[in-house]
């Protein structure tokens with residue numbers, strides 16, 4: 001095992017693989033002071049945010065390529081840590097009044113329970129708008145068509161595709177949410193090994209996480225990534 005200044009790497013069969021902590025996986029850290037994260041330039045985001053360096057470099061290449069094709073991409077939400085996700089969750093929770101398990105189910109249509117969001121990982125971004133209606137406009141349709149055609153070339157994929165054979169559970173379709181697969185896949189594998197319901201806490205309604213199967217249905221219930229990256233044997 002080798003320690004680097006920017007994080008922990010472990011050597012498995014000659015290949016260096018990063019080691020993630022449960023704090024990394026559940027968003028319990030500050031992206032601004034984490035050495036694996038870099039700030040996103042203001043030209044690429046509506047609000048100040050950070051991303052993992054490799055994911056950000058790929059994103060910039062994708063944004064520049066889109067620009068050349070006349071498509072403007074911008075981040076409307078990037079990395080959010082556990083504390084930020086707790087603010088979002090709690091505000092929605094407090095604005096609803098029905099039965100608590102149903103409240104959680106309603107919020108989960110589009111928003112994650114803290115500790116289960118891919119936005120904790122520094123690999124995932126919401127682009128242009130988080131309103132489904134935007135993607136029905138001609139502009140939104142053009143943006144989405146460009147992403148569907150080109151994002152995989154830069155390592156990005158849409159984890160929350162429409163429900164169907166490739167994704168049966170979890171959030172409603174999110175045409176705005178794109179994920180940098182090469183790193184996010186490593187994080188997801190680590191999450192499967194390391195995170196259980198005992199780590200899903202610290203917000204109202206967290207006790208409903210197991211009965212709503214948030215780990216199985218909302219974290220793990222995503223389609224395969226871009227085919228070009230899916231040559232590895234383990235999953």
Ligand SMILES: [Zn+2]
Nearest residue numbers: 119125126177
């Ligand atoms: Zn998102």
